[in-house]
Amino acid sequence: MISLAKSLFYIVIGLFLCASAQADNSARNKEIADRFAICDKNHDGRLTKEEAKGCMPRIYEHFSYLDSDGKGYVTIPQIQAAAAR
Numbered sequence: 160m161i162s163l164a165k166s167l168f169y170i171v172i173g174l175f176l177c178a179s180a181q182a183d184n185s186a187r188n189k190e191i192a193d194r195f196a197i198c199d200k201n202h203d204g205r206l207t208k209e210e211a212k213g214c215m216p217r218i219y220e221h222f223s224y225l226d227s228d229g230k231g232y233v234t235i236p237q238i239q240a241a242a243a244r
């Protein structure tokens with residue numbers, strides 16, 4: 160049987176790990192948004208494959224996957240969702 164102290168310890172560790180993962184996600188999402196803003200040359204909120212080419216090479220390499228509906232551009236939420244997988 161697990162003691163109350165051990166149970167509380169595991170709960171605290173679980174909460175810490177969850178908070179840490181959320182902080183990592185926030186930092187990653189901010190980094191994506193910051194980089195996107197630099198690469199989006201015409202500031203329309205859409206990143207074309209050409210805009211990604213020299214600025215976001217991993218987005219460029221996987222552009223057709225991210226742009227699964229074939230619109231010719233990707234958005235910050237699309238990139239963030241892919242990064243979260």
